[in-house]
Amino acid sequence: MKYTIGIDIGGTHTDGVLVDEKGVICKAYKTLTKRPLAKGVFEVIVRLQEFNESAQIEGVFVGTTHATNAILEAKGLTPIGLIRIGSHRPHLLPPCYLWPKHLHSSFFIGFETVLGGHHTDGSKIGSLSKMEVKEACLKLKEKGAFGLAVVSPFSPLIKDHELECMDIIQDTLGPDFPVTLSSEIGGIGLIERENGALLNAALKETMKKELMLIESLKEELKLKAPLYLTQNNGSLITFSEASEKPILTISSGPTNSFIGASRLANFQEAIVLDIGGTSTDIGIVTNGFPTKSFELANIGGVPLNFRMPDVEALSIGGGSLIRQGTEEPLIGPDSVGKELFMKSKAFGGDVLTLTDVCLKLKLFEMKEASLQKIPLTESMAKSILTHVQTSIQKSIEKIRGLKTDFPIVAVGGGAYAFSKSDCLIPENHFVANAYGASLAEISYTLDTVRENISKTSVIENLKEEVLQGVLSKGADPKEIRIIDLVVLPYSYLPKDMGRIIITAAGKRI
Template structure:
């Protein structure tokens, strides 16, 4: 029997699952997340293989979803020194690079910011020719001082020639080992947000490398020789090489994996997914089995960006959320959490901290730990706390809906047992079997995807030809990322006329997905 191994590293638990070739769950489990990636992953893999009595030689694919890159940006840890090159002088110099970026992050990235002549108009015409000599001078200046380089050119999603020329010159001077991030491959339209996304991508290259190597080492230690893939935040996979080039795409892959896993487990392709973890509850919407994408610029670590992100609404409520009791029977729910220390700190496990899990156990909603440890608590107060917890989830469901109609709701994640089987705004509430490890299942079942976004001058005469050409580009991107060329299909098409630009300018965004090439 051949297997797929799915791992999802969260802030509280590292979840693991083994699936057979027919996508049946062979075994699943949770282990506490450790300070270093490798140990927690190894513990999960070791227990999975041992408990399932699976032959490691039969594990074909191994998929990892991780929050390491997100945490590095938010916590400002282990980030690269980044040289920032904007191609767009003299037209694009009014607002300097890193405008609006928090000072503490600027200090970590270093003071290596450059403006160079070049860039394009929306229709692909040059604003001015690229100043190649200045690029060479910059390369000499930053040699040995930075870990990676972020290159952004005006309207590079339309024409990326100046960015690719710049990369060629940088590699001539600095060698092929230097990491270069091009904005045309990272972000969307909008110069400043795309530039910020590219800078963040360049800043987490080393974190992604360490994470990838830790995953491979954990697999090798257990004798597993499988094809390795990493989860990205649109619910699909990418190869190791692709991950090391675009680590920013792993941001928010945890909630996305839960959405995809919930869709698979509940057999629902259009539903609201409520993923209850140890620290937060993440609510998202599935459309045709894939997460609904955010249509607005996203802030990450205080930085405004515009790269692809799922539309996720998060609240500070999970199994480990601390309940603060105040005078006169008043209380405050979170947002702080005991996280992965729940088995030491929660009352039902012999600790001294009142958590959301303790409330649910005391009211008989779930059986866990030692219920006698919470018998002394005021039942009326607990009922009021539980009611407010439920209302917080119901309000979040209401916020993420785009119509007043009730929708199916799937409750997944380790804390899904905390909430009732009926919720306001839900046509039906699903609590699927193995929902506690929906995130790991989501990583294991994922397909490979590719996406393109360009501005075209579209007229009624050339519309079909241009869209077909764009579809071919998206399919080629998908195959390049590791998909089987025989079964790639287009899963999403957007074409939006841009009224503020002349010449029938239309933004075309196409996404394709397909099964792994075996």
């Protein structure tokens, strides 16, 4: 029997599942997330291997919120600089415009502008000067930059100057100096594309270090199986790809959760609640995959032109602090997170949490908990829980729209806060994220800007290119399919030009 290991590294817990060829969970394990992340991963894999020490592991698929948390908390980001290519005064709008100050001040050290760039028709705005680029990168390095982002107008159409700029930087600062090109990160919109390139550059080093430590576990664990990371469309990328483009892993947590929840409940269409230790994510699953948002993604107050899952996020989780307001209880937004068992009232701590409320109402039991230490009457606990359920229900109604016939599936450690009469809580709900990661497939995405996008032949040729791309990455020819196709016309550009994003996926051979 062949097996797959799925792992989810969250801000509070690291979960793992051992899944057989039929998609059945043979063993599940949960532990607190540790630093470095590899410590928790090691513990999970060791415990899963106890099920069958001679089991043939075909792959280890890891999902993590590490990149997302680094942005939200503005921690662990590498100091980086920006080189703007443009002969048309791009400095009039400063980088990190309208970003939260605590975020950009945690890693952004400055920018330099050099002549160059292209118009939409491919003609040059100006020639790129090797001397200017060399001087710019040396200045930024002297200021303390350990990586650089490069952005040029309309570079998704014409990448020449960004590529040339990268060559000059690495000739000057060394071939291994980290450089992120905006043309490889986002679409035509300059500001959102620049934002994505900046965040990607700042995340590279921290992601690379964590993934290298996880990769180093293979020898000690005697693992021959390949390691993959899940990205925000629910498919797999290699550790080396994730190290170069960590921005692709943002929002992979909710994606894994929604996919895992729908499969555990055996639904192709559902409303999914993932109630974790810190927050609750609500989303819609159609055809077994999360629906995508048509709005610009926004992470930590930074607009990005990626397509993310349509998620309604609430600051309500098992570790959320409970305070008494003037008229009704205040839930969160702060949480004790992985310190739940030290700080929560039921465990001898000094703060009241949602877990205390659920324990008081005997929705679940924990051996270490003492109900006598929870300063609530049963009626008070019921009132708080009703308030929580009402808040979540309002968000469900907001996101579901006309999909009133979709069943509700609740997963995550906090699923017990919802009544089973209101929703389905499947078996193994507490490891839905890890299970979703174990189901991830190989994918290939083409994100390009082309002319004549209204012609069927243009789209069909690109679809064939994408299918060949996913085959080249090791997908089973019998299983490959197009899972996402988006055509975004640029009505303000000539030649019927637009952005085309196509993703194909398939199970590994």
